[in-house]
Amino acid sequence: MxxxxxxxxxxxxxxxxxxxxxxxxxxxxxxxxxxxxxxxxxxxxxxxxxxxxxxxxxxxxxxxxxxxxxxxxxxxxxxxxxxxxxxxxxxxxxxxxxxxxxxxxxxxxxxxxxxxxxxxxxxxxxxxxxxxxxxxxxxxxxxxxxxxxxxxxxxxxxxxxxxxxxxxxxxxxxxxxxxxxxxxxxxxxxxxxxxxxxxxxxxxxxxxxxxxxxxxxxxxLAYEAATADLNxxxxxxxxxxxxxxxxxxxxxxxxxxxxxxxxxxxxxxxxxxxxxxxxxxxxxxxxxxxDDEACCEASRQEILRRYYQALNRVVKEDVGKEEVYKIELLMKQAKLTTDMRKVVPAALKRAEETGAPAAAIELPDGTIATGKTTNLLGASAALLLNAVKVLGNIPHDEHLISPIAIEPIQKLKVEYLGSRNPRLHTDEVLIALSMCAATNKHAQIALEQLEKLRGCQVHTSVMLSEVDIKTFKRLGIELTSEPVYEHNRLYQ
The missing domain is CATH 3.10.630.10 (dip2346 domain like)
Structure with a gap:
């Protein structure tokens, strides 16, 4: 930034x-x-x-x-x-x-x-x-x-x-x-x-x-957005x-x-x-x-992040929409649309193309990388691997983590720990990446890129689990998500 x-x-x-x-x-x-x-x-x-x-x-x-x-x-x-x-x-x-x-x-x-x-x-x-x-x-x-x-x-x-x-x-x-x-x-x-x-x-x-x-x-205006719940x-x-x-x-x-x-x-x-x-x-x-323009752009992005956070709270906590309405008014005053957060259209486009949850990240040089849901990885986990590949100049088709290494982790999750979701979360994929770094030079290079993700912007096409949200926070990544659940269940 x-x-x-x-x-x-x-x-x-x-x-x-x-x-x-x-x-x-x-x-x-x-x-x-x-x-x-x-x-x-x-x-x-x-x-x-x-x-x-x-x-x-x-x-x-x-x-x-x-x-x-x-x-x-x-x-x-x-x-x-x-x-x-x-x-x-x-x-x-x-x-x-x-x-x-x-x-x-x-x-x-x-x-x-x-x-x-x-x-x-x-x-x-x-x-x-x-x-x-x-x-x-x-x-x-x-x-x-x-x-x-x-x-x-x-x-x-x-x-x-x-x-x-x-x-x-x-x-x-x-x-x-x-x-x-x-x-x-x-x-x-x-x-x-x-x-x-x-x-x-x-x-x-x-x-x-x-x-x-x-x-x-x-x-x-960003301060007003941050305190919208206080009126x-x-x-x-x-x-x-x-x-x-x-x-x-x-x-x-x-x-x-x-x-x-x-x-x-x-x-x-x-x-x-x-x-x-x-x-x-x-x-x-x-x-x-x-640099007034740098602060203006950072503040515009903050308003948009606050908007998505308010939308997510409405869905998760069944709270009123007053906070959302106030931030929408601030967005109008600042002449903002959600498309001005570059990762939003990128994530939604990828989700539409794949018919499954997807994610997008804006890297420090402005490059947009995306991640899609696969049989092995959730969209957020795939996004992190794709991002560090770009930052480390690693070929996209290079396997940082062998599918053979992922399968035992999936078996542990489903058969022994009772998880419904066999795909790796962000924390799990990072642990697997760190283990592979001991024998795979590309995995080691990828691991060294994680610090460069601090301050990067991410958007996902669905709301994430607490595990993924906390991992992004620990990496210093600024996350927003569409206000929809990945699965239409009464109990999430």
């Missing part, structure tokens, strides 16, 4: 501005980290060149001053919400984040369960964390939030929330995903700190939407426009909550140090785009 973002410049600029913001306040700063702190793969996809751990690198520079508070919504625990990029639920991701931060030498102070209204699953999760020695706090739902400011900024609003005990001057508030209640957690703490005589401040480390590029820029909408910041006469981009939840933030700051300082939601943010990403 063509680089469109200067990550080193971003690290330098962002770090400098965070330090400035820390120095702006007195006793304590609550710094909300929007997006993924540890592994922001969305940013790395739409801003090619952005390192997924950029935020973590900056935080490590402040490790002796900072502690981390992880926020998770009780509603997300209740519905087993899944991180689409990792394939794990938000509650499991909280455990992963705690371990990851701790391994890096960062201090995790506590976990906050927000939007709490007595959910049993949230109570179970709370007890699980506490049994591990992790402090857990509960923040409750507030009637009329965020519009009812007098109730919110009172003992019956934020005052009912548990006070989070913190030890360090910089409190980083993060979460497994958007909509978890990070900002509300920060504002609740400002209320409680004020009652305790502590002068605390708030700032926001947010990557998207990028405030100083156009509202309908593909990068900002987030990018908007012109009216407060910033009124205060400075400058057009900037923010999103609806920050704009809606701004009067609440203003009321809290006025109670603490007598005035609000911020004139707009945009002022609250520390976001230098827009200044580090070095």
């Amino acid at each position: 063509k680089i469109g973002f200067d990550n080193n410049k971003y690290l330098k600029m962002q770090s400098e501005h965070i330090r400035e913001r820390i120095n702006q306040f007195g006793d304590k700063l609550y710094l909300e980290f929007g997006g993924k702190l540890f592994d922001d793969y969305h940013a790395s996809r739409v801003l090619p060149g952005f390192a997924p751990d950029s935020k973590l690198r900056m935080l490590l520079q402040l490790a002796d001053q900072a502690e981390i508070v992880i926020v998770i919504s009780a509603a997300d625990i209740e519905k087993n919400k899944v991180r689409s990029d990792l394939g794990i639920t938000y509650d499991v991701d909280v455990l992963r984040l705690i371990q990851s931060f701790t391994d890096k030498g960062l201090y995790v102070g506590s976990v906050v369960i927000t939007h709490y209204s007595g959910q049993n699953t949230a109570d179970v999760f709370k007890h699980k964390l506490e049994s591990m020695g992790i402090k857990v706090y509960r923040h409750y739902t507030i009637d009329g939030y965020p519009g009812n400011v007098p109730l919110i900024v009172s003992d019956e609003g934020y005052g009912k929330n548990d006070y989070i005990e913190t030890k360090r001057p910089l409190v980083v508030v993060t979460a497994p995903g958007p909509g978890s209640g990070k900002m509300a957690t920060c504002l609740s703490q400002l209320y409680h700190e004020n009652k305790r005589g502590v002068k605390a401040g708030y700032a926001k480390f947010e990557t998207f939407p990028i405030w100083n590029i156009p509202l309908k820029h593909p990068v900002n 987030d909408v990018n908007m012109i910041d009216p407060f910033h426009l009124e205060a400075y006469g400058v057009t900037t981009v923010n999103y609806n939840r920050d704009i809606e909550i701004f009067p609440v933030l203003s009321a809290i700051f006025e109670g603490i300082y007598g005035e609000n140090p911020y004139k707009s939601p945009t002022d609250m943010g520390v976001n230098m990403a827009g200044n580090c785009i070095i």
Whole structure:
């Protein structure tokens, strides 16, 4: 993928501005980290060149001053919400984040369960964390939030929330995903700190939407697509426009909550140090785009990927189509069609030609390779073998894995393990390829090409098994699938 973002410049600029913001306040700063702190793969996809751990690198520079508070919504625990990029639920991701931060030498102070209204699953999760020695706090739902400011900024609003005990001057508030209640957690703490005589401040480390590029820029539209299930909408910041006469981009939840933030700051300082939601943010990403068209194209592809993911969820989970409709509207705004994802027509054409499931991959040089279903291999497994043959300049008719070697594996699957499908999955074909590499020089060459598949685009004519989906993720391949099952069964 063509680089469109200067990550080193971003690290330098962002770090400098965070330090400035820390120095702006007195006793304590609550710094909300929007997006993924540890592994922001969305940013790395739409801003090619952005390192997924950029935020973590900056935080490590402040490790002796900072502690981390992880926020998770009780509603997300209740519905087993899944991180689409990792394939794990938000509650499991909280455990992963705690371990990851701790391994890096960062201090995790506590976990906050927000939007709490007595959910049993949230109570179970709370007890699980506490049994591990992790402090857990509960923040409750507030009637009329965020519009009812007098109730919110009172003992019956934020005052009912548990006070989070913190030890360090910089409190980083993060979460497994958007909509978890990070900002509300920060504002609740400002209320409680004020009652305790502590002068605390708030700032926001947010990557998207990028405030100083156009509202309908593909990068900002891709953020809307990524949060379509939350009904987030990018908007012109009216407060910033009124205060400075400058057009900037923010999103609806920050704009809606701004009067609440203003009321809290006025109670603490007598005035609000911020004139707009945009002022609250520390976001230098827009200044580090070095190839706008590369970022635009990467963002267009992200929108299309999100579209297919939403379609698949409708089929798999029997959820409503509202998310699909919203992304379709974004596609119209960006003038996108599914054919603009080159692997889509290629996979569908191959499937039509063979009358069976097929797959297509776009390789780093733009070459399109396809894979078809055979008696020995599934389409995805065949695709991987064909792709590494192209990358390794191996003749197409060369057998990297002998059919004689595949047949015993099929017998094991069907006769001993009870599988209905004798064809090799992607993980199985890679294991077989690695075994053949010991005696077959072409197989060894093919195996060495796998790292070149990272960042490549794949589309399949049917939805895949979890095994194949996870294998593509581990290889760093960006996958989409048609929203249809391979077999028309009541139970998949």
